[in-house]
Amino acid sequence: MRLVWFRRDLRVEDNSALIEATKTGEPVVAVYIATPKTWQSHDLAPIQADLVARRLACLQQDLALLNIELLYLQVDTFSDSVEALQRLALSLNVTHIHLNREYEWNESQRDEELKSSIASTSIELIRHHDKCLFPPGSVVNKQQQYFKVFTPFKRAYLARFAAQPLMVSKPSVVESSDELRQHQLRYSPECSFDYPRKSSQAYPADTKTIRQLLRDFCNESVDDYHQQRDFPALFGTSKLSPYLAIGALSIRQCLARLYYGQQPPISAGREIWQSELVWRDFYQHLIHFEPKLSKGHNFVSWADNIQWHHEPDKLAAWQQGKTGYPIVDAAMRQLNQTGWMHNRLRMVVASFLTKHLHIHWHHGERYFMANLIDGDYPANNGGWQWSASTGCDAQPYFRIFNPMAQSEKFDAKGAFIRHWLPELEAVPDKFIHQPWLWPNVSSVSYPSPIVDHKTERALTLQLFKQAKDF
Template sequence: MRGLIWFRRDLRTLDNTALIDAIRAVSDSQDDNQGLLALFVVTPEQWQEHHLSPMQADLIRLRLLTLSTELKALNISLAVETVDNFSNCPSLITEVCQRFDIEQVFANAEYELNETTRDAQVEEALTEHDVAFTLCSDKCVFTPGSLLNKQGSYCKVFTPFKKTWLQRFSVEQSVVHKPKSLDVNSLYDQGLEYKGDLTYPTVDSAQWHNNTKDVIAELRRFAIERASDYQQDRDFPALDGTSLLSPYLAIGMLSVRQCIARLLNGRHPEQLNEGEQTWLSELIWREFYQHLIYFEPKLCKGRSFVLWSDNLHWQGENEHLEKWQRGETGYPIIDAAMKQLYQTGWMHNRLRMVVASFLTKDLLLDWHDGEAYFMSQLVDGDFAANNGGWQWSASTGCDAQPYFRIFNPISQGQKFDPDGSFVKQWLPELKAVPTKYVHSPWLWADFPSLDYPDPIVDHKQQREKALQMYKDAKASGS
């Protein structure tokens, strides 16, 4: 049998369900004309529509080079083809299958609306040519749709979802599977050699790993050295307290099973300490958002989870959006976080919530603007997680709480960057400001001498406006 493994956001050979199933199917076939070809499809227009960041594009580019090497060790060659968008995928996949006499295509399921539509169209096209299309469950520990509450419905709030997840989980579900090498592959020399061109703008991602060995070493180091203190360190951006593994999860260089297996190290979840359990919760949050977009495709259409919040009347100014993006709001913790995002393609998780709250509830700007900007910058951009995080912060998502989920940018800085070390790292113009004033420098006597702006809004006043804005939207009904 001749097979095709279609890679998407699962750029790994280790613990890749579709790859392992494809290798098994080809190896078990009695056909003398065996072979397996790997394919990745570049879709520049679709990526642009989805706001794929140039840094993540570069990480994908470099990862494809190392993935090609890893596949060669399994006697599988990698072809990289380019079409404009997802609508061109059915004809491309069909043409590749005809060119190489492919009998079955394997891929790991994706759950965003555009992706599920694409896969349905590909399956229809392949069926017309007698080619089987097999979608595997790989992205989550529990396939979206498989975790339901006692009423037979999906969990709309995280806490019951996590409870159900933990009740159903068994250590066997975190077993990491290794692919076997193909003994014979008549397709090996027929694959196209990937040269590293994505036909998409890129920004240097060299600060992030693209080699599997290095990524696994980072995972191991975090699990051993920092996971135990994750609960107490993760909120302080100046500390090395987070895993920094999100870019690799986002493009599938790591599987969630690899993360959980390394964290558990043979234990059950209840045996983890508080820090380790908190990181496990973060991984479960990731799954929660995948399940939400599976059940609520409206989230992929720009709709709010809570219907009445579609009636929010955003009152902010476009000039303030630009200043927020540039890190020129006059609130140091906001500006430092936005500088970090622009320069590294990554932002500390606590600060993602703070800057999102600031955009929506201080600047009174539409969360969609923040969601799109984040995706255009983040090296770890993932639609479900980004959308879920923004809707949580904007109080338009599940468990919407507009009346107390309004972060004070001054007190957040004072609490989580008490000595201002993070702020001064990204805003060197504030290095001379005494610690007492670092999060409200306008109160310092020498503030006029600084090359730093006044606050663009008054937090207290904007908070009252935000509360009224949400009250009015809710009163208008769904």
């Protein structure tokens, strides 16, 4: 019997570990292991925990069509999961354990621990590269080193993509195992891991609907993606990131659908969405090659010299959407209420926290992970370090987003702002981006700006120059 350990790959289609296990024709059993204490230390968002729980019920149904039972365990930590998995495998007389690699440090160490723990048994561990289109180490420069800048990475990545057929595979039906149908650890939708949950009902969790969302985006919206994706009041993004984050969709499925029925060259919108998918893989590769990124360190060493400020009140104002800058506050309230934030605004609020409030990006990174339904550590860390100018591929430290200019450019009429900040409904368009200039501002209940853009921009330039010159 073969065992497949599901983690952030909650799908049956195009799941490398599952497909290879079913190719043998032997009976297969699947398992999911909840680890609430580790999740807590990793800031897993309650809304993402809820999506995972709902997705497991759908995964169980999909696996049943393949004659595969889904078992469920809950332990405290990653280390505990290794011990529990070994016990389970031995009790079922499993010959092989299949899993898809995860590249973050804690996750990779957990899998190394599993390899060591079963070394003295007859069980063979088979690890598959599945999360990225091309595994880390396969897209490198002429010196055979990993890319530290996105653009040449993308160029090499797409060159390889063009030369290699895209394969999206499905698992095979296997021989059923009667003994597992009544197994005491058999997953039930009533299973509820011991972790806070926040409703994710706005996001469908069943496979058919998720696939249809991908099809609809690629059939109806993606060609306009380059024109609409930066405007938060429009439905211009795919909204598929939650499913990529938990592995309900794979990058191969997304690329296959993106190119379905297309003759090269593809449209500008398709090219831009493809670039966003490549960015996700780029950050996965970086996490693999730079374990320090999983440990909270800056990518560039000189950034260790930045003198960040300790401002709990200002951090709280940022978190609660009470900074006095409408586009920042509207974005943060969108996050707090829905568990999702428009991508353009993720950059705006991250720049505001690090470049206007001079607060360490760690605080923003953790707050995002603790609230995002699409929280994915490599992408989140990469995005925060990009915005803070401490990461790879970062422009010089003078990349400082002007919140008023961003607001005027991407929410000109204030439609997004008014949706999330109803207290500003009466503010005229002329003043919606800077309500403190409106003569009647005293009539609305909205805070004054907690900092001055021009002053804080100058201070950021000073702080970063000092850090580089240290």
